[in-house]
Amino acid sequence: MQAGARLGFILLLTPLLLWLTLLIIIPHIDMLLLSLRERVGVGQYATSPANYLTFFGEPLYLRTFMRTAVMSVLATVITLLIAFPVSFYIAKIARGRVQSSLFLLCLVPFWVSELVRTFGWMILLRETGLISTLLQYLGLASGPVEMLYNDAAMMVGLVYTSMLFMVVPLVTTLESLDDAVIEAGYDLGGNGFSVLREIIIPHATPGIVSGSIVVFMLSLGNYLTPTMLGGKDSLWFTELIYSQFIVRFNWELGAAFGFMLLILSSVIVWGMLRLTGQTLEKTMG
Amino acid sequence: MTLLSNRLKLATSVVALTIAGLAQTASADTLRLLTWGGYAPEDVVAAFEAETGHTVEVTLSNNEEMIAKLRATGGGGFDLAQPSQDRIAGPQAEFGIYKPMDLSKIDESQFIPSMLAATKGNTTVDGAVYGVPHVWGTSGLVVDTAKAPGVKDYTDLCSADVAGKVSYRLKRPTLIGFAFAMGLDPFAAYGDEAAYTAVMEKVEAKLKDCKPNVKTYWGGGDELMNLLRSGEVVASMAWDTGGWKLNADNPDITFVAPASGALGWIDTFVLPAKGGADQAAYDWINYVMQPEVAAQITAVAGNFTASKGADEFASDELKARYQASFSPAAVDNIKWYPPVPAGLEVIEGGVLDRVQAAK
Numbered sequence: 001m002q003a004g005a006r007l008g009f010i011l012l013l014t015p016l017l018l019w020l021t022l023l024i025i026i027p028h029i030d031m032l033l034l035s036l037r038e039r040v041g042v043g044q045y046a047t048s049p050a051n052y053l054t055f056f057g058e059p060l061y062l063r064t065f066m067r068t069a070v071m072s073v074l075a076t077v078i079t080l081l082i083a084f085p086v087s088f089y090i091a092k093i094a095r096g097r098v099q100s101s102l103f104l105l106c107l108v109p110f111w112v113s114e115l116v117r118t119f120g121w122m123i124l125l126r127e128t129g130l131i132s133t134l135l136q137y138l139g140l141a142s143g144p145v146e147m148l149y150n151d152a153a154m155m156v157g158l159v160y161t162s163m164l165f166m167v168v169p170l171v172t173t174l175e176s177l178d179d180a181v182i183e184a185g186y187d188l189g190g191n192g193f194s195v196l197r198e199i200i201i202p203h204a205t206p207g208i209v210s211g212s213i214v215v216f217m218l219s220l221g222n223y224l225t226p227t228m229l230g231g232k233d234s235l236w237f238t239e240l241i242y243s244q245f246i247v248r249f250n251w252e253l254g255a256a257f258g259f260m261l262l263i264l265s266s267v268i269v270w271g272m273l274r275l276t277g278q279t280l281e282k283t284m285g
Numbered sequence: 286m287t288l289l290s291n292r293l294k295l296a297t298s299v300v301a302l303t304i305a306g307l308a309q310t311a312s313a314d315t316l317r318l319l320t321w322g323g324y325a326p327e328d329v330v331a332a333f334e335a336e337t338g339h340t341v342e343v344t345l346s347n348n349e350e351m352i353a354k355l356r357a358t359g360g361g362g363f364d365l366a367q368p369s370q371d372r373i374a375g376p377q378a379e380f381g382i383y384k385p386m387d388l389s390k391i392d393e394s395q396f397i398p399s400m401l402a403a404t405k406g407n408t409t410v411d412g413a414v415y416g417v418p419h420v421w422g423t424s425g426l427v428v429d430t431a432k433a434p435g436v437k438d439y440t441d442l443c444s445a446d447v448a449g450k451v452s453y454r455l456k457r458p459t460l461i462g463f464a465f466a467m468g469l470d471p472f473a474a475y476g477d478e479a480a481y482t483a484v485m486e487k488v489e490a491k492l493k494d495c496k497p498n499v500k501t502y503w504g505g506g507d508e509l510m511n512l513l514r515s516g517e518v519v520a521s522m523a524w525d526t527g528g529w530k531l532n533a534d535n536p537d538i539t540f541v542a543p544a545s546g547a548l549g550w551i552d553t554f555v556l557p558a559k560g561g562a563d564q565a566a567y568d569w570i571n572y573v574m575q576p577e578v579a580a581q582i583t584a585v586a587g588n589f590t591a592s593k594g595a596d597e598f599a600s601d602e603l604k605a606r607y608q609a610s611f612s613p614a615a616v617d618n619i620k621w622y623p624p625v626p627a628g629l630e631v632i633e634g635g636v637l638d639r640v641q642a643a644k
Contacts, residue, residue: 042378043379126517149501235642243637247630247634248630249376
């Protein structure tokens with residue numbers, strides 16, 4: 001009986017272990033070794049930390065790195081601010097068919113690929129696009145308005161792309177909040193703000209944190225949206241990694257960049273968890 | 286005349302089919318071709334498959350991705366690749382991703398001799414030839430001549446009367462083009478890292494100054510087409526075929542060979558180091574270099590090939606556009622890319638990153 005349970009445990013664990021070792025751990029070890037290699041001549045390499053020194057020595061890379069991190073945090077915050085009321089409405093106020101259809105509406109855009117969604121934004125925002133034409137038609141603008149190729153367009157794209165990943169955990173946690181608790185809060189003399197602060201947000205914290213982690217990771221690692229909507233000034237760190245690997249044939253520096261991104265995202269997530277007094281176990285459990 | 290040539294064609298293809306049939310029963314291979322869009326049109330592939338019994342799997346890519354793909358596998362996964370001739374010697378020396386060509390298996394009489402000789406020279410590493418030419422073309426300026434008549438050279442993209450309405454790629458052709466337009470000679474500095482860095486620093490300063498003029502840096506051909514078609518961009522750095530395609534829709538837009546010289550490239554055939562179907566690869570090369578087939582590819586890709594005599598089969602419209610863009614002097618002024626020495630990408634990469642990040 002016990003032996004059978006153990007066998008079952010091993011069998012169930014095997015796919016996960018294979019996944020982790022073959023697709024995550026081994027490639028990362030390979031990347032680490034690659035990032036510690038320096039090209040010294042044609043086809044000759046030596047072990048050295050030169051790639052990491054390049055990263056810290058070139059202000060451009062550091063600046064892009066920080067910019068990417070700050071913009072991703074900003075995207076996460078905006079996503080949270082927009083998604084929270086939406087989720088609250090879906091979980092607490094809407095009922096029955098309205099509730100499920102609202103939830104479905106959040107889901108529908110994700111039935112098409114990210115590329116198509118981004119193209120949709122390009123069609124709307126470009127100089128000869130829908131919004132610009134509409135503004136001119138209404139007489140609100142005298143000439144074509146360019147809304148594409150700047151940080152705001154990129155932020156819109158990032159928030160839109162990651163909205164669902166915030167809404168789903170928030171709806172789940174908010175649904176588990178008993179309505180009676182909210183009513184009790186009002187009965188005890190609380191107003192809307194204090195109920196939100198003292199009851200709803202503390203209860204929803206695991207959902208907020210897990211949603212924020214997912215959205216932050218998705219924004220940080222996004223390549224398509226910054227490249228397509230961001231335009232000439234908005235360099236994203238993933239673009240740097242891509243160009244090192246594919247355009248410059250400089251896999252060594254690209255691997256070092258990849259590792260820096262991994263470290264950065266881990267540190268920020270850890271910091272966020274510490275700041276909110278959460279642990280990973282509490283959030284995921 | 287036509288009857289005779291048709292009959293001759295029929296006879297040759299029957300003979301070829303029989304020989305091929307005899308030879309191929311034992312070795313009908315799958316040819317995994319890594320190439321550019323338009324270089325392996327479906328009807329050409331179908332005819333080739335019917336004639337030789339090989340099957341062709343086409344993967345579309347660009348220079349950098351081709352090399353990155355082959356590097357990732359050490360030259361495996363494909364049987365024939367088509368990088369530009371300047372990107373063969375360097376990557377071969379650095380990564381060893383190609384294998385030498387057996388020129389005896391190629392019908393050299395089908396090639397334009399000067400182009401074949403030049404490509405062989407540029408793709409020779411340690412005495413072995415790695416590439417033969419296929420398609421060639423140039424990059425220069427695509428200009429809406431009605432709205433931006435003043436754009437004659439790369440540096441004109443920075444002039445005030447086209448501010449906010451220009452685009453180019455942040456890639457090495459832009460660096461090279463601007464260097465020539467500024468009166469520098471980057472190709473002469475290829476071998477000398479310090480001199481090349483100095484040239485690139487000047488270009489970097491120019492591109493940073495020019496940045497406010499740029500609407501966006503384009504990434505793919507379709508993106509550029511949209512920008513030009515919609516009139517959001519009136520002048521851009523681009524390939525000749527892009528300009529000619531747009532010219533078909535809007536006669537004002539066309540390709541302009543820059544005053545400092547268009548940049549000439551030749552895409553080649555090379556064998557990846559671990560390619561498994563070499564015979565099929567040679568068969569493909571010999572097949573597509575026949576003048577009629579080469580003309581079919583020209584019709585789809587929009588660029589001319591190194592096949593001798595294929596010009597006669599090209600459409601008159603394409604020839605007319607070519608002649609309108611290239612005067613004989615402009616043809617002589619084409620700057621052909623010499624082989625890129627290993628390591629230059631790092632210098633250029635830093636420049637491109639700094640330009641993109643500049644305010």
